[in-house]
Amino acid sequence: MKTQAPAAHADAAPAPAGLAKRQVHAVAGCYFVASFAALGLPPYLTAILPGLGDPHGRWAGLLYIVPTVFSALGAPLWGHLADRFGRKRLLLRAQLGLSVSFLLAGLANSLPAFALALVLQGFLGGTFAATNGYLAAALEGPGLSRALTLMQGAARAALVAAPILVGALSPFLSPHRQYVVMAVLPLAAAALLARLPEPRRAEASPGAPAATEAEHATEQPPTGLRALYLYEFAFVFATIISFPYLIALVEQRIPGLNGTVAGALFALPHLVYLLTAARVHTAVLNRPRAALALGFTLVAVGLAAHGPAHSTLAFVLARLVLGAGMTLGLVSLSVLAADAARGRAPGRMFGTLELISKGGAVAAGALAALVNSAFGADATVLVGTAAALATAALSLLSRTRWSH
Template sequence: MSLDTRRVVATIMVCHFVAAFAALGMPPFFALILERSLHSDAAYLAGWLYIVPVFFTAVSSPWWGRLADRYGKKPLLLRAQLGLAASFLLAGFAPDAATFALALALQGLLGGTFAASNAYLATVVSGAALSRSLDLMQWSARAALVAAPAGLGVLMTIESPLELYRYLALLPLAAAVLIARLPSPPASAAAKPAARAPAVAPEARANQIYAAQFAFIFATVLTFPYFVPFAQAASQPASLAMAGLLFGVPHLVYLLCAVPLSRRLVPGRLLATLALSFLVLAGALAAQALLPTLAGLTAGRLAMGLGMTLGFISLHALIAAIVTRERAGRTFGWFESNAKWGAVGAGVIAGAAVQAIDLRAPFFIGAAVLLAAGAYLGAVAAQPRNP
């Protein structure tokens, strides 16, 4: 990549990080916001509020993607950042839980910065460079997921935590200013007909990648809502601080390993790498459920981080191989929607499984899904490809 292209990718990554910082950092404190700012004793609403923006992002992403292909990636990326800022402002001034829920719904409907950012990047880079850029975008999301709860937790001592949304709205506004200064894709490129098919066919069809992504997101997110109580109820109970640290371990592994491992991906072996990542993740989830000690959980979380990293970078490479500049908005919109539906389904199934069985159930369900998906991907990878 040229220096100018690197600057564009870096700007998009930073803008996504500051937007994700608020979007991912506030949900862990919804129960506190309900109690101290909205004066509601309905603590169960926190779980439903967590799903609201995810659900509406799943619904709206394909639509915004089609509009990006029609009217341009940069205008729709600006729209996403401004929509996020508007929803944060409404949340910051919400007088009751219903208005707060509406603000979160608008966050999902009007946001979608991840898919919009990826679609814009597809107009700047392609192929292996796009795959590496997607790895960096996921890096910014994982960094926000690790840093935001800790950073915002320090500020939760104010009388009304809800007011933080008013200040957090400045972050996507600042991102919009930076994005406005980025170059727009050339009109000739937008009008250019789709390129001819490459000499080497992609390793996987779009529907196979969709299915693999759904299984990956579903099985990993399945354990997120109940990991902390699971760790605290283990045979060697972890403190709240230790449980939080263990929760973040897979994301930290991604931050440390994604870039070096992405350089070692072997073209033509992406499906095999994805299958391997699923099997590693399946073993890691099963190990955590079967060995609920500090040592067992630590080893399981480290292995989970390795599996997640291999899974993300191989998925990104597979997606980059099928995306075209002309349909980048639609492609990334559908992939973002698919991921969000996986997260919504995981939240619903995890709650039902824990209530019907116990806290280990999400780990076993996730392991079973990944084992089946990994076996299928391995079989597909072993078949000879048509040129």
């Protein structure tokens, strides 16, 4: 009893619920583990599907987005249940849901069974909303935005590392059966998360509810949350639309380029985030709206630079600029999301935010397929450029709506 009270009092300012830094890092590690299989195995769908009765992998494009679609559909529900029944409980549910769905995917011996496992992966997973809702119930302000930035870093690290490891294991174990091995990862994450505390709302202390509501009334007008959702959708759409056909574009512009180099070019913006996000967070903490507009602008410039790129150096420069814009945008959105979560039910808010984010990803993937089919791979980056420029202009014009 004596050991808990001083700790809670000491952490009251940065983390009202007493969540220590090492606990935040543990949550980030679990998020990385959960993201590993979800991000590492889908690029190998064209190698998995022939063994399930689809010799030419024609269903790969659709199956690629199935988990995303059902994750988006389930996120608001799971977020609402987290607010009602406990964030830790629903975070554990998400990890266990991933473990079950990965196991079913790895054991599936037909295309319908595999597709059903991917549906369950999306619907039963939802670790993004569950993790962020857990953190938002324990942290607020800069502490929360720093934690959200760290979670984005965990996802970026998984996006870079997971496909490499899956490819390295492929000569020994097929990507399909690797799902069975990957099922152990979220199970281990659940075991670790079970040792963490159930976060308490910051409003639990006497006098906190009134202060939080007053602060919300002055700092977060009703349009603030709608604007956050709009910018989240636009940012995900603008950055992801170039992903599916980037390797094809690079190989088209630089024939004979080594596959490892092409993969490194794909990963470069995510590496920029990993190397700079913490410092960028400190720089944009007090000016996230201006930083978001700059982020959209740099994303537009970086994507536009893919058009005239016909050398490895030109692609490196374009990807670096895109990485700078991606980092500014993602960190700024984390700061704005932390601000918007103040005084709101975090599970529901982050569940809706995941719905919006996944919706942007699905829209980007669908439009990328149509644009690539009609005009070629280079047209996808032009669409991303136009979307980023339009949103940058909108964010500058509507900054007064964000103001207090």
